[in-house]
Amino acid sequence: VNRRTVGTFTVSKVLVTFGGEDPANLTVPAARYFAGAGYSVTAILPEKKRPSEPLENITFIEPVVNLKETLYKYDLVVTHYGLTAFEANSAGCAVILAATSRLHEKLSKSYGFCTLSRKQLELPFDASLFSDVSKLFPPCAASGVENRSLGDYIKNLAHGARFECPVCKNSGKSAEKEKSPEEPDEIVARTEFRTFRRCRSCGIIYMSWSIKSEAADYGKSYFSEQYKNQYGKTYLEDFEFIKKSCGRRVMELNSTLRIAHYAKPAVLDIGCAYGPFLSAANDKGWQVFGTDIAEDAVSYVQNTLLFPAVCAPFPEFDSAVSFGINQFDAVTMWYVIEHFSDLAPVLTKVSSLLKKGGMFAFSTPSGQGVSAKLNRQHFFEESPADHYTIWEPSRAGKILQQFGFQIVKTVSTGHHAERFPQVKAHGWEKTSLPFKMYQTASRLCRMGDTFEVYCRKVK
Ligand SMILES: [Zn+2]
Structure with missing residues (x-):
């Protein structure tokens, strides 16, 4: 709902967020990268994961409830490939992604996002990043280019379906799993449209999530x-x-x-x-x-x-x-x-x-x-x-x-x-x-x- 008013674009306020957990530990390097260039950086990171020394130009905050409605307060949002990237784009913010994996990098680039590798984050700030502003507002994320608009993307996500292990779910042998339902099966592969896991009870590989859930037609x-x-x-x-x-x-x-x-x-x-x-x-x-x-x-x-x-x-x-x-x-x-x-x-x-x-x-x-x-x-x-x-x-x-x-x-x-x-x-x-x-x-x-x-x- 909340969007930035569009005017002449200048960066001063930067938000760095990699989700609550930040498993790839990208928050601090990314915050340092932009703070080092003099921008005022707000970084979302739980207290236990923060560095003990205060860092110049960086304010750490706890994870924010309903983050998408506060994104508009920032000029630039630095995050990884995911919903926040699209939400920030939709809120009118400039977006720069940091790649957590090769798959993420591929996905970010396919939607036209400006993407920095972990290595680049360790180098001094590269001012040419802001020389072509249009790269920070990838049009394919916000409006329909090649049928990949944000609306279509979210609609597809909403159509996604989750599946349990086809062997175990109705075999009466899922007792082992019921003991720890919060611990999902190990992921063996993730593609743009599907997730595959290995059932820890019977060992089979199964599709645990798929974006296309329409029943197949064997006509x-x-x-x-x-x-x-x-x-x-x-x-x-x-x-x-x-x-x-x-x-x-x-x-x-x-x-x-x-x-x-x-x-x-x-x-x-x-x-x-x-x-x-x-x-x-x-x-x-x-x-x-x-x-x-x-x-x-x-x-x-x-x-x-x-x-x-x-x-x-x-x-x-x-x-x-x-x-x-x-x-x-x-x-x-x-x-x-x-x-x-x-x-x-x-x-x-x-x-x-x-x-x-x-x-x-x-x-x-x-x-x-x-x-x-x-x-x-x-x-x-x-x-x-x-x-x-x-x-x-x-x-x-x-x-x-x-x-x-x-x-x-x-x-x-x-x-x-x-x-x-x-x-x-x-x-x-x-x-x-x-x-x-x-x-x-x-x-x-x-x-x-x-x-x-x-x-x-x-x-
Ligand atoms: Zn199974």
């Missing part, structure tokens, strides 16, 4: 336009190729399933899409059933492939009603498990749909593949907004065990030698020997960007 465009944008052709155009890799998965299932050779085992494919896996399993003598929430895909399976399929959400789906079958020899989910924001009921239902000794098989992106290991920030930036969990081969066993499954086999898939830095740097061709060596190394070290899990219902 026709998910498999046509959207799919084509990502892979260059539609799902149906890709059908035979996908089916080929499904054939290998059926062989894996055959080798792990202990069934009498005369039986015709039954498999339920959850998230069957247009049915490439059902088709491959049918070719190899399985009795196949599919479910998906995409109507167009299910009607293709029913009317073109002629397999039993239902359009139903999981885990609400009722197998006895839909297929007259209570339990299957195998249940499969190919690139589906990461889409559930609530996994405990899903895994419990999968178990109930399996005969004892039956197999549950799924595939998912790997949090331990070459992309996740060697280009971690990019991996999390690229993780789709509707992926709630990121599984890691080394931690999957412990999680599945909670639901009565024992891993029989994991297969590392999606090998991309071209994603290794050395291969990238040399530009080795796919047919070259070094490329092939990296491809082999990726297989041996299980560095694929995706993986498959085959586990048995033991309990």
